[in-house]
Amino acid sequence: MSPVYLLLMKTRSMPGNARCGLFLSCVLLVLPVSLQSQQPQSTPSVDVGTIQELLNRIADLEASQKQLRARVDQLEEAQSGVAATNVAPQSLSVSAASAPVKSEPPKGESTSAAQSDQSGTMPESEHMDLNRTALNIRGFGDFGFYGGTQKGQTTSFSIGQTNLFITSNLSERIRFLTEMVFEVHEDNAFSVDLERVLLEGSLNDHLKLSAGRYHTAIGYYNTAYHHSTWFQTATERPYIFEYEDEGGILPIHMVGVQATGQIPSGRLGLHYIFEVGNGRTSDPFAEPVQNYVDENGHKAMNVAAFIRPDTVPGLQAGFSVYRDVRVVPNSPRIDETVADAYAVLIRPRFEWLNEALMIRHAPEGQHIYETPAFYSQISERFGMYRPYLRYQYINASSHEPVFPHVGLRTGPSIGMRFDVTESAALKLQYDYTTLRRQGPIDGKTCVQLSMCAPSAVAAQVDFKF
Amino acid sequence: MGTRVRVINLLTMVVLLALPQEQRAQAGGSVAESRPNPNQTLAIVVNRSNPIDNLSFSELRKIFMGERNHWANGHRIAIAMLNYGQPERRTVLRQVYKMDEKGYEDYVLGVMFRGDVFVAPKTLTSPTILRKFVFNAPGAIGYLRSRDVDETVKVVRIDGLRPADKGYRLQIDEPSGAGEPE
Numbered sequence: 001m002s003p004v005y006l007l008l009m010k011t012r013s014m015p016g017n018a019r020c021g022l023f024l025s026c027v028l029l030v031l032p033v034s035l036q037s038q039q040p041q042s043t044p045s046v047d048v049g050t051i052q053e054l055l056n057r058i059a060d061l062e063a064s065q066k067q068l069r070a071r072v073d074q075l076e077e078a079q080s081g082v083a084a085t086n087v088a089p090q091s092l093s094v095s096a097a098s099a100p101v102k103s104e105p106p107k108g109e110s111t112s113a114a115q116s117d118q119s120g121t122m123p124e125s126e127h128m129d130l131n132r133t134a135l136n137i138r139g140f141g142d143f144g145f146y147g148g149t150q151k152g153q154t155t156s157f158s159i160g161q162t163n164l165f166i167t168s169n170l171s172e173r174i175r176f177l178t179e180m181v182f183e184v185h186e187d188n189a190f191s192v193d194l195e196r197v198l199l200e201g202s203l204n205d206h207l208k209l210s211a212g213r214y215h216t217a218i219g220y221y222n223t224a225y226h227h228s229t230w231f232q233t234a235t236e237r238p239y240i241f242e243y244e245d246e247g248g249i250l251p252i253h254m255v256g257v258q259a260t261g262q263i264p265s266g267r268l269g270l271h272y273i274f275e276v277g278n279g280r281t282s283d284p285f286a287e288p289v290q291n292y293v294d295e296n297g298h299k300a301m302n303v304a305a306f307i308r309p310d311t312v313p314g315l316q317a318g319f320s321v322y323r324d325v326r327v328v329p330n331s332p333r334i335d336e337t338v339a340d341a342y343a344v345l346i347r348p349r350f351e352w353l354n355e356a357l358m359i360r361h362a363p364e365g366q367h368i369y370e371t372p373a374f375y376s377q378i379s380e381r382f383g384m385y386r387p388y389l390r391y392q393y394i395n396a397s398s399h400e401p402v403f404p405h406v407g408l409r410t411g412p413s414i415g416m417r418f419d420v421t422e423s424a425a426l427k428l429q430y431d432y433t434t435l436r437r438q439g440p441i442d443g444k445t446c447v448q449l450s451m452c453a454p455s456a457v458a459a460q461v462d463f464k465f
Numbered sequence: 466m467g468t469r470v471r472v473i474n475l476l477t478m479v480v481l482l483a484l485p486q487e488q489r490a491q492a493g494g495s496v497a498e499s500r501p502n503p504n505q506t507l508a509i510v511v512n513r514s515n516p517i518d519n520l521s522f523s524e525l526r527k528i529f530m531g532e533r534n535h536w537a538n539g540h541r542i543a544i545a546m547l548n549y550g551q552p553e554r555r556t557v558l559r560q561v562y563k564m565d566e567k568g569y570e571d572y573v574l575g576v577m578f579r580g581d582v583f584v585a586p587k588t589l590t591s592p593t594i595l596r597k598f599v600f601n602a603p604g605a606i607g608y609l610r611s612r613d614v615d616e617t618v619k620v621v622r623i624d625g626l627r628p629a630d631k632g633y634r635l636q637i638d639e640p641s642g643a644g645e646p647e
Contacts (some may be wrong), residue, residue: 138574165578172541175583202583204535210580223579231575267523269532308532310523313563348568422567464574 138165140228144235144460159184160460163195163227175200181227185245193245195227195253206261213291216254217273217304218320219340219355221375228464233351233388233417235429235460238375239409240357240394244280244288249359249403250338251280251322253289254300269308271318276301279324282334300324314350317343326402332364334401353377361402371396371406379417386417395436408436411454424463431456506611506628507556507635510596510618512603515540519622522634528606529561531573531582536604544586545595545607553592556637557608610637 142160147153162182169175179196198212217223221241225232242248256277263270278290279300306318322338342355356374372395379388393410396403415429432455509525511517516538520528527533534542547554549566558569576582589595592613599605600617611628614620626633 138577167577167583169583177580198580200580200583202534202541204539205533226578228578231571231578348564419567422570 134168136167136169139163139465140165140230140463141465142229142460142462144458146456146458148456149454160229161227165228173202175202179227204261206263208260210258210260211256213253213255213289214258214275216251216277216302216322217258217260217275218250218252218302218322218338219304219357220306220316220318220342220344220353221355222250222252224344228462229427229460230425230462230464233379233386234377234390234413234415235427235458238355238377238390238392240373240375240392249406250357251288251300251324254278254280254302255289255291256299263305265307267310269310271306271308273302273304273320275303279326282326282328296325296327298325298327312345314345314347315343316346326361332366334364335362336360336402337362349381351377351379359396361400363401366401367399369397369400371400371403384419386419387415388417389414408434410434415458423465424461427458427460427462429458429460431458504610504612505637506633507553507608507637508611508614508628509606509621509623509635510599510609510614511606511621512599512601513617513619514603515619517621519625522624525623526561529557529586531576534582540604541583543584543602543605545598545602545605546586546588547592547595547608548588548590552637553608553610556635560635608635 140161140163144158144160145155146158147155160183164180164182165178166180167175167177177196177198177200178194181193181195182190183193184190194213196212196214198210198214200208200210202208215222215226219241221238225237229235236242240248241250241252243252244250254275254277256275258273258275260273261271263272276299278294279298280288281290281295283295300323302320302322304318304320306316308316319339319341321340322336324336326334326336328334337360338357339360340355340357342353344354345352354374354376357372359371359373360368361371362368373393375390375392377388377390379386390413391411392413394406395408395410396406398404398407400406411431411433413429413431415427418426418428420426435454509520515536517536524533528542529544531544536542546557558564558566562569562572564572573585577585587598589598589607592609595607596609596613596615596618599607606621609618620627623634628635
């Protein structure tokens with residue numbers, strides 16, 4: 001507030017004339033000080049030599065400026081024929097030339113400093129700066145203690161997946177991405193898998209192309225949560241989205257190509273996904289994901305669409321349809337269709353996931369089997385604590401031609417996630433599962449304890465590094 | 466209006482004019498309360514070559530959330546964030562991202578992990594460096610306290626409003642951080 005106003009308020013009780021006089025006195029006191037501060041200071045005495053030296057320096061600077069201007073003009077001419085899309089966001093010289101601004105760069109900032117500040121984004125040229133790492137690496141891991149009530153089952157400490165998530169930006173629009181996962185299976189031996197290997201090209205917001213091995217965009221969970229328990233609230237994925245090598249029944253991974261993007265739809269936020277790939281093998285004893293050779297010429301296809309409306313922040317709803325043909329030797333071919341629909345609400349504190357699937361297997365000339373499945377999960381964060389509840393269900397026929405061992409599995413899981421630090425979290429979970437068919441899946445040890453035993457407990461530490 | 470009041474108003478104007486510009490602006494705050502304080506408004510800035518002049522708040526949020534990755538001119542969007550703990554950053558996290566620091570970090574890591582964005586937002590240590598980054602990168606977008614804006618960057622209107630306009634949304638509701646690197 002102005003000192004004048006302060007003075008006004010203080011002197012409200014004074015008579016008008018006195019107040020006016022007081023103000024005039026103040027003004028007379030203040031004005032000279034203010035005006036004095038605006039007076040130009042007396043010119044210091046300088047000798048002729050100093051003046052001459054300054055004039056010389058001005059002449060040098062003017063010459064230097066002319067050279068720079070000529071260089072800028074030269075670059076502008078060279079740049080004028082180049083499409084704007086070829087201009088990368090990092091080059092000081094090119095950017096300065098392409099920008100309409102005629103002002104100088106911010107003072108005291110060198111070109112090299114400016115370029116070093118942009119190391120997080122793409123270099124303009126394709127030349128690799130050998131002084132910088134070309135890989136961005138983040139790591140995720142988990143470790144747990146698990147137990148269940150099934151006869152013969154032991155409590156165990158288990159090392160989960162150790163995941164190195166590696167990306168490398170090859171250019172402004174092309175990126176390499178991989179997930180290198182070190183994991184242990186029932187034989188207690190480590191193995192290494194490249195769970196995702198992708199070369200991605202982003203042309204614009206409406207078209208991004210990817211090629212390699214990726215998570216099939218069946219529904220929501222499979223592409224929202226990859227090989228890291230850090231991002232997911234619960235200790236395990238829903239049974240329906242368990243990985244192929246851990247007893248899962250869906251084609252979680254696919255090797256092929258993928259196109260994704262936004263569809264102009266205003267505030268609806270419509271997106272599409274289209275995938276073509278090898279599908280999964282029909283041989284139960286082979287590697288489920290056909291990374292190198294497809295067992296048949298038919299290609300699996302997946303189409304998905306979802307909306308993210310502006311009006312409901314955090315809401316995503318969509319569907320997907322996956323189609324493949326499984327060819328088992330000496331058996332009729334099986335048409336496979338996986339239809340999925342979901343609606344999720346993800347907000348910083350609150351999450352509610354709902355997803356339902358129908359897996360349809362149609363052996364040629366035989367009975368058609370349809371397996372329904374769903375899960376629902378709700379959680380809310382209270383500071384460092386996030387309690388959660390999940391209910392999941394799948395009911396497969398005993399004669400299901402692809403996964404006859406699954407049967408009925410349904411029940412709740414309740415748990416608590418406690419974020420100890422920004423990089424470590426402790427999860428405690430209890431599962432109660434109703435089973436129509438019990439026992440290890442495909443002869444393998446149950447990785448998900450809730451798949452094996454009616455009751456199971458898990459304590460898991462997740463971390464990122 | 467009485468003569469005395471007119472004299473007082475006149476004297477007030479004289480004193481205000483005699484004050485240095487910054488003090489004058491501060492003193493005039495109570496007179497023009499509807500004008501946002503330039504020290505407390507957050508300007509969204511882009512590269513001068515970017516043709517964009519106006520963004521709706523919804524579009525701004527999509528950009529910062531990584532849901533929109535390219536400008537209309539084809540350049541990939543490069544988001545510039547100020548360093549951890551600075552009032553401008555806290556304002557953007559609170560008003561645009563609607564997240565705290567941990568939520569923001571997990572969110573960015575998540576969208577990178579899912580492949581929704583290629584490059585995480587660039588974190589810069591000071592408004593000066595952020596200004597320089599936006600000056601140099603055609604696709605850059607960032608934020609600056611209005612007093613830190615100069616002619617090297619372009620201020621984008623949000624919902625049709627400039628930072629100096631009444632009703633502008635991005636207000637920094639906390640003082641400038643002590644010891645803030647500049």
